[in-house]
Amino acid sequence: MSDYRIETKCVQGGYTPGNGEPRQIPIVQSTTFKYDTGEDMGKLFDLEASGYFYTRLQNPTNDYVAAKIAALEGGTAAMLTSSGQAANFFAMFNLASCGDHMVASSSIYGGTFNLISVTMAKMGIETTFVSPDCTDEELNAAFRPNTRLVFGETIANPALTVLDIEQFARAAHAHGVPLIIDNTFATPVNCRPFEWGADIVTHSTTKYMDGHGVGVGGAIVDSGKFDWMAYADKFPGLCTPDDSYHGITYAEKFGNAGAFITKCTAQLMRDFGSIQSPQNAFYLNLGLESLHVRMARHCENGQAVAEYLRQHPKVASVSYCGLPGDKYHERAKKYLPNGSCGVVSFELKGGREAASVFMNSLRLAAIETHVADARTCCLNPASTTHRQMSEEQLKAAGIPAGLVRMSCGLESADDLIADIAQALEKV
Ligand SMILES: *Cc1c(COP(=O)(O)O)cnc(C)c1O
Numbered sequence: 001m002s003d004y005r006i007e008t009k010c011v012q013g014g015y016t017p018g019n020g021e022p023r024q025i026p027i028v029q030s031t032t033f034k035y036d037t038g039e040d041m042g043k044l045f046d047l048e049a050s051g052y053f054y055t056r057l058q059n060p061t062n063d064y065v066a067a068k069i070a071a072l073e074g075g076t077a078a079m080l081t082s083s084g085q086a087a088n089f090f091a092m093f094n095l096a097s098c099g100d101h102m103v104a105s106s107s108i109y110g111g112t113f114n115l116i117s118v119t120m121a122k123m124g125i126e127t128t129f130v131s132p133d134c135t136d137e138e139l140n141a142a143f144r145p146n147t148r149l150v151f152g153e154t155i156a157n158p159a160l161t162v163l164d165i166e167q168f169a170r171a172a173h174a175h176g177v178p179l180i181i182d183n184t185f186a187t188p189v190n191c192r193p194f195e196w197g198a199d200i201v202t203h204s205t206t207k208y209m210d211g212h213g214v215g216v217g218g219a220i221v222d223s224g225k226f227d228w229m230a231y232a233d234k235f236p237g238l239c240t241p242d243d244s245y246h247g248i249t250y251a252e253k254f255g256n257a258g259a260f261i262t263k264c265t266a267q268l269m270r271d272f273g274s275i276q277s278p279q280n281a282f283y284l285n286l287g288l289e290s291l292h293v294r295m296a297r298h299c300e301n302g303q304a305v306a307e308y309l310r311q312h313p314k315v316a317s318v319s320y321c322g323l324p325g326d327k328y329h330e331r332a333k334k335y336l337p338n339g340s341c342g343v344v345s346f347e348l349k350g351g352r353e354a355a356s357v358f359m360n361s362l363r364l365a366a367i368e369t370h371v372a373d374a375r376t377c378c379l380n381p382a383s384t385t386h387r388q389m390s391e392e393q394l395k396a397a398g399i400p401a402g403l404v405r406m407s408c409g410l411e412s413a414d415d416l417i418a419d420i421a422q423a424l425e426k427v
Contacts, residue, residue, distance in 0.1 A: 077261035105152035153182040186341060191335050203218060206218075299322070344406050
């Protein structure tokens, strides 16, 4: 499969049926697996043999889909989680524990910001946030001797900033730690962060990978490139024996290609149990089969809507890296040459009131806390996700009251623009 192009991997990656086996991925709807002898099963518990014994740890349906996502990203191993939140938490907590430190881009998903700045801080893991547009000096100054990882998003949700992945990878590697990239908005169809130096990739599969608003899910992919043993003092969890697994040293036993995901499964999935259901993994795979076809259309619609909005007199500004002149247009040309995503944000001149009238007047685009669906949806952060903030606080957070985030779906661009035009007339 690794020689095929990404379109082929979307359709056929991860699962190759044998003679007389199901053409479509079977849903193994079973919590457990049967063995003839206790000794057979014992070997699985010791990680001495590979096989299935309990779906909280592994399930064949999930493994097929994880293998497809690994193939799409060009990684060596992957796992599914119950949500994007679980994927990001596991990816970070697999490397950092109490007393450790992380460096993260300040322009990231609100849920991830909260996870890092509140919940992981309570666990004793501190984070220094840096601007996605920081200089090398500012970035390097954020590191400490106990820094264990760097985190950022290819295209940030909702700010739509584009990360300089090579710059962040260079700094991470100079300090002997991996770069984790949340690649949810770009998807591997439009950007493969491993090709730019990232070491671990995460996804909220809830978004474009699923693409139909069907199931919440997440994924973690390892590039297999980070040399854990070269920095064994920083990563004792990977480089010293795990007493909870009979003294296995993951980096020795599974090598760079498998250590990260094996430890993440054997320890974190075992203990926290945020597994994706096999049924949801099946739906996710249906989404992945058409991901390459859908992304192109999401981007076309995003571009058309962004261009229309930019010339509209009632629109103060538009953020979309596909627009020439956008702050991230040049960076996007390098990292996202085939397009970015379908999410466009724009500010209406009339503020919160105008945004409210505009959104209530839309007929096709629905008001939803969601993005990356086949159906166009939109949100005014000031009156929903950020409604507790005052005008001053909104300004400080870079979220103008009249900001609308619109996720362009797969409908006709002409119909979407006509809908936007009639709603803007009411403003
Ligand atoms: C939605 C989202 C998440 C969280 O994913 P869930 O599946 O909702 O838990 C994480 N990162 C990004 C970039 C997202 O858009």
